[in-house]
Amino acid sequence: MKVTINRDKLMESIQHVTKAISSKTAIPILSGLKIQVKDNGIKLTGSNSDITIESFIPVEEEGIQFIDELEAGEIIVHAKYFPDIIRKSPKDTVMIETDEQLQVTIKSGHAEFHLNGQDAEEYPQIAQIQTDTSFELPINLLKNMIKQTVFAVSTSETRPILTGVNLRVEEGQLKFVATDSHRLAASNIPLETPLDNFPESQVVVPGKSLNELSKILDDTEEKIYISVTDNQIAFQTNHLYFLSRLLDGKYPETARLIPEESKTTLLANTKQLLQAVDRASLLAKENHNNVIRLQTIGNQMIEISSNSPEIGKVEEELTVENIQGEDLKISFSSKYMIDALKIMETDQVRIEFTGAMRPFIIKPTDHEQILQLILPVRTF
Amino acid sequence: MKVTINRDKLMESIQHVTKAISSKTAIPILSGLKIQVKDNGIKLTGSNSDITIESFIPVEEEGIQFIDELEAGEIIVHAKYFPDIIRKSPKDTVMIETDEQLQVTIKSGHAEFHLNGQDAEEYPQIAQIQTDTSFELPINLLKNMIKQTVFAVSTSETRPILTGVNLRVEEGQLKFVATDSHRLAASNIPLETPLDNFPESQVVVPGKSLNELSKILDDTEEKIYISVTDNQIAFQTNHLYFLSRLLDGKYPETARLIPEESKTTLLANTKQLLQAVDRASLLAKENHNNVIRLQTIGNQMIEISSNSPEIGKVEEELTVENIQGEDLKISFSSKYMIDALKIMETDQVRIEFTGAMRPFIIKPTDHEQILQLILPVRTF
Incomplete structure (x- = not known):
């Protein structure tokens, strides 16, 4: 096997595939990186x-030449050393060659590395x-659909x-749903x-x-x-093939969790609300599970507050675009709201409440493609 | 106590003084931040x-007004919560006020925080x-003198x-010296x-x-x-007072460690040498204590190499400006050389060797204000 290749292009590919490589693997050879030189690349x-x-x-x-010379073959190299060797190569081009003793020679400029390889078989x-x-x-x-949902998956293995x-x-729509049973995030597109x-x-x-996939993918319209x-x-693009196992089992039915009617509807500036919730969360972090309170005041103002007796309390009044329906006092996790x-x-954003003890939903104001649901916490 | 103050200016000061605050302190009140409002600031x-x-x-x-209104007084606030509250204040100005129950009120825009304070007495x-x-x-x-020496202090408490x-x-010169007994870094100025x-x-x-001091200080000629x-x-500047304890005991005499004559002198491009040493170190990290080898080849070339049988080896020839004196093979820590x-x-840089088993020194080519000394390792 022999190949002379553009260093930066090779480095980009290495960074993609090493996202799947772990040094803590039950199958030792999987801690290596597989290189296959074929006739076309x-x-x-x-x-x-x-x-x-x-x-x-x-x-x-x-019209851009990435590879100058190649001889077909394959080898497994140390995923711990090979990437650094390529990254720190002195020249724009590196030559990689193997011999019959599975020795891998990497040359760039006057630097010459010899790495012990493993049999690709x-x-x-x-x-x-x-x-x-x-x-x-x-x-x-x-990438957007992943971003809008993946943060809400459970981190617990229960x-x-x-x-x-x-x-x-469903109904000509592709739908992503994630929930940890305290909140739910959904994103759908036709x-x-x-x-x-x-x-x-x-x-x-x-x-x-999905997190790893999203990191690898460039933000393009391809x-x-x-x-x-x-x-x-x-998942397959022009030069990338990303394969993941699926989780075993049946995903719970989530549609029935989403309230169909609302008793209080709030229209608020997203950034102002986010910052006020973030401030209230400052004193809600410890001994308090991030719980903050939201209370409507008339039809254009809300108060966001939290109270940790041992540390202190915070209150903030925020003018909102519009409040319709019943007065409301509700407590919830500031972390879920910030996410x-x-x-x-x-x-x-439009927030639709169905009472202090029912899940509430957060949506964009001008389309129905994102839905966030949060379960409140009983404190009042 | 009461003060209305520019948020960003206050935040800058908070970031400076919190460098000295640790939550793991034997004296609980030192985990707080002391605020003193005086007539002039x-x-x-x-x-x-x-x-x-x-x-x-x-x-x-x-001509820039940082403080609008003030009433003298003092208080201790939570160093864990106070900085975040100021950083996330919605407006450019914050008002801080205390009452007789040591309650601290922090207002900015419509956000109002109440923190439990402690008696400054x-x-x-x-x-x-x-x-x-x-x-x-x-x-x-x-800052330069700190940077040129502090990395060489010992991290062991032996x-x-x-x-x-x-x-x-000494002799009209201020001199900084650090050593961990395997290498030494010195910097001096008149x-x-x-x-x-x-x-x-x-x-x-x-x-x-010194590390903390250096982080706080801006890179100015003040x-x-x-x-x-x-x-x-x-250490005192216009608005900063930095006090450190000194270490107990007498610092060892280091002048006698520095060889006065050299047998081989090498003149090399700093960046090229650094990168070649860095590459050789890639395969010297494990089971090998970062040791790499340097060998002169004639009077204009050196070879830098390392060998870890279980992983692989690396060799690189580097053309240098000039080599004078005896041929040399020497082994040393790549980490010390990179530092x-x-x-x-x-x-x-000029590197002066006095044989494979004697300390060698690294200096700038055009002045004598920096001296780095490294002890070699016996491998040849």
Whole structure:
């Protein structure tokens, strides 16, 4: 195996695939990085038991030559040393070559590294999944849907299914839902082409997988292809193949949690509300579980407050656009409210309450594609 | 006590004094931040057993009004909550007021905080030190001298005196020296006015104190006044007073460690050498104590290498400006070499060796104000 390749392009691919590599793996060879030199380019692979990431660098693309010389072959290199060696190479180009003793030579300028490699035959085969259930999305839209939901997955393993985001297709809409049973985040978009054979309520992607995927993807309008089987989901762009296992089990029915009517509706400036909640949370952090209070005052003002007797208290009056319906006093987690408001892209949000002890929902003012739900806390 | 003050100016002072405040203190009141409102401004104090920092904000300075209204008084506030409250204040101005029950009210815009305060009478008195032994330096020069030496202090408490930087005055020069007994860093500058009564070899300032001081000081040419007593050192600028305890004991005599003659002299490009050493260190990190090798090849080339049989090896030839004297093979810690080269400001460095088993020194090429010394490791 031999390849002479652009350092920065190689580094970008390395950074993508190492997101899947862990030094704490039960299968020792998975702590390595797989390099495959083929006739048309070079493919890197990183994997752990949950995620596999492949990144391909073509010989040339759009008139830019990334690879100068290549001889097919494959090798496993130390994921701990190889990335630093490439990053710190003195020249723009690096040459990587293996011999029959699995020695890997890396040359750049006058620097010459010799690394002990491992036989690529010992690396597990990565199945390219076969399925009819696939669809495509612009990458930036997928990243948005992940951002709007993934923070709400459960971090506790008591109900493992809740550590994932549920993907479902309903009425021509693709829907992402996450909940930790105290709050829920949902995001949906219309699908361009209908998708009839999408598995029902069982596509639950680990939140960690979606977070890693989102970090790797650039914020572009290019398409990403998503394919689903019974136990895996694959995300594919031009040069990236990202495979994640799905969580076992059936995701709970969440639609019935969402109140259909509201008794008090609040229209507020997103940023002002976020900052006031953030200030109130300052004194609610300890011994108090982040709980703050919100109280309506007339039809254009709310008071946000918190009280920790041992430390102090905070009160803030905030003028809002509009309050309709019943007067309200309600307590909730400032953390959940901050998480929900942070992902809102609109200047204003609508909050719909159904009483102090019922879940309330937060939405953008001008569309229905995002819905955040928070369960209140009993304090009044 | 009452004061209405510019938020950002207050925040800057808070950030300075909180550098001295630790939540893990044996004296509970020192986990608080002291606020003193005086007729001419406001003084903040933070302290732990080693360092005390005072920051003063005048009512106005250079035509800029920082404080609008004030009533003298003093209070201790939670150093854990107060800084965040000020940072997140909605308006540019905050009002701070105390009542007789030691309640602190902080108002900004419509946000109103009430914090439980503590009686300032219970805060330890900070002695302003009285001494004739004082001198002044431009701040940027002091920061440079700290940067050039403090990284070499010992991190081990086996010889506590080595965790500090030794300040001494010799032949009209102010000299900073730090050593962990494996390497030494020295920086010296000529003093503008002679200083006869400077204590001999016992002014040893904890490295941690100098690091914190350096972080607080802006990189300006303004003067800083330094005063020394038997057990304390004070650094004073216009509005900042930084007091540190000195380490107990006598600093070892280090001058005799520095070789007076050299057998091999190397002149190299600082950045190229630093990068080559950094690359060689990549495979020297584990099981190998960061040890790398340097070997002269003729009079214009060196080879830098390291070898970890279980991982791999690296070799790099580097063309240098000039090599004079005997051929040389020497091994040393790449970490020490990287630390030493990083603080060199000149494009080229001179390295003077006196054989493979003797300490070697690294200097700038055009002045004698910085000296770095490294002890080699026996491997050849």
